[in-house]
Amino acid sequence: MDESQKGLRVRNFFEIEAQTLLERYKIIETLLPHSTTAGAAHRGEEGRFIEALLRSFLNKHLPKNLKAVSGFILCPSTKTGIQDLERVRNHADRHSSQLDVIVYDMDSYPIFEQFEEFCIVPPEGVVGIISVKKTLYNKDIQGEISTLGDAAEICRIENRRGPFTSLFAFKAEEGSDAKLNSRIFEKIDKTHCGGHFDTMVNEVSVLARTCVFKTRPDNGPHGKARYVAIDCTNEGHIVLQRLLQSLMSVYYDGSRGKYRPGFASFRKGTFKDSPEIGLVEFAD
Numbered sequence: 119m120d121e122s123q124k125g126l127r128v129r130n131f132f133e134i135e136a137q138t139l140l141e142r143y144k145i146i147e148t149l150l151p152h153s154t155t156a157g158a159a160h161r162g163e164e165g166r167f168i169e170a171l172l173r174s175f176l177n178k179h180l181p182k183n184l185k186a187v188s189g190f191i192l193c194p195s196t197k198t199g200i201q202d203l204e205r206v207r208n209h210a211d212r213h214s215s216q217l218d219v220i221v222y223d224m225d226s227y228p229i230f231e232q233f234e235e236f237c238i239v240p241p242e243g244v245v246g247i248i249s250v251k252k253t254l255y256n257k258d259i260q261g262e263i264s265t266l267g268d269a270a271e272i273c274r275i276e277n278r279r280g281p282f283t284s285l286f287a288f289k290a291e292e293g294s295d296a297k298l299n300s301r302i303f304e305k306i307d308k309t310h311c312g313g314h315f316d317t318m319v320n321e322v323s324v325l326a327r328t329c330v331f332k333t334r335p336d337n338g339p340h341g342k343a344r345y346v347a348i349d350c351t352n353e354g355h356i357v358l359q360r361l362l363q364s365l366m367s368v369y370y371d372g373s374r375g376k377y378r379p380g381f382a383s384f385r386k387g388t389f390k391d392s393p394e395i396g397l398v399e400f401a402d
Contacts, residue, residue, distance in 0.1 A: 129355050136326055136354030139175065143168050143252065143288045157252075169218045169250045172286060173235065176221065179362055183225035184245060184369060189237040190214050191244055192230055193272045198242070213238075214269040221246035221281075221365055241273035246282040246365045254287035254298075254324055259305040263319045267310060270317040279371040280316035282364045286357075290324045299347040302330045306345060318343050320364060326354035331364075 146167050147158040158164040169188060176186040191214040195205050220239060222229075227243025247269050249262045266283040273281050290298055302322045310318040315334075323329040330347045350356045368374065 128359075129353075132355035132358050133353070135175065136358050139171060139358075140288065140326060140354065142171055165250075165252065168252050168288060170235070172248065172250050173219055175358070176219070176361070176365070180221065180365060181369070183223060184221055184365070185224050186219050186221050186246075186248075187232075187235050187237040187239075188216070188218055189220060189231075189239065190216060191220065191241050191247075191269055191272050192238050193241045212272055214272055215265055217247055217265075217269060218250040219246070219248035220244060221248070223369070242275070244273050244281045245369045246284070247273075248284045248286055248361075251285070251287040252289070254285070254290040254322075256291060256301050259285070259302060259322070260309055263305055263309045263322070266319050267313065267317045271314070274314065274316060277373060279368055279373045282321075282368045283317075283319050284321040284323065284361065284364070285319060286361070287324045290327060295328050295347075295349060295351070298324070299328055299330055303345055303347075306330075310343075315343055321360065323350070323357045323360070325357050326350055329357050329360060331360065 146160070146164040147156075150159045150164075151157075152159045173186040173188070180186070193205070193209070193212045195209050195211050197203055198205060220237065221244070222237065222239050223243040223245055227240065230238040230240065232238075247266055249266055251258065251262070262285045266285065270280050270283050306319060306322070318332060321329065321331040323331075327350055328347055329350050330345055333344045333346060348356060
């Protein structure tokens with residue numbers, strides 16, 4: 119059998135999905151065009167629409183206990199696990215900035231607040247964090263990458279693989295892909311040099327154009343993160359398949375055994391010297 123035919127059905131399927139997204143993201147600007155410039159008259163609503171498009175795609179294909187939502191990650195200064203007081207000793211309550219897409223393990227971890235697609239969640243159940251842009255402008259890259267890194271830092275747990283982070287765009291400024299990739303890497307290097315490997319952005323991609331992604335180091339924890347770029351001009355499916363593959367790679371990673379989150383908080387001393395009110399026998 120011709121090797122090029124193996125897996126072709128899947129590639130063709132996700133190519134259709136990519137082309138569908140490329141058409142659908144234009145709906146708002148088509149129905150509600152701006153009177154004097156390109157794009158939509160209502161930029162805020164357009165932004166929420168394209169974020170929802172990507173969340174809908176992810177929710178269609180990811181395991182059903184994972185859900186793509188928007189919102190915030192809240193890391194309270196509370197006990198985690200059985201008696202892990204590291205957060206209590208070393209951190210105040212922390213939260214992320216608003217995040218376009220949080221991929222969260224709904225079955226295994228609790229939620230602080232949820233309303234429709236909006237959630238506030240603890241970090242332990244976060245599998246992925248994605249920033250979504252209609253157009254990737256050079257001036258925005260570093261700020262978006264920095265925001266993703268800060269959110270990943272909130273989720274960082276020693277000896278546990280952190281969430282997948284991605285900056286995803288439907289299109290980019292005009293110019294060659296080589297220059298685009300160079301600008302992306304320049305911003306990644308400027309933002310993350312000297313940081314933790316897990317909090318460095320995993321991927322920056324432009325649908326049906328390019329995908330710049332990080333590979334894990336071969337020479338130990340203090341090596342150099344390697345970023346590579348792949349041309350997706352004629353294979354838009356690559357960006358979408360990498361998103362799904364990367365999210366599931368984190369979810370199924372052996373280091374992410376279920377870990378009790380820091381979710382409840384009580385005033386110090388709440389349970390100290392609590393009076394006994396009686397004993398109940400039990401059988402083994």
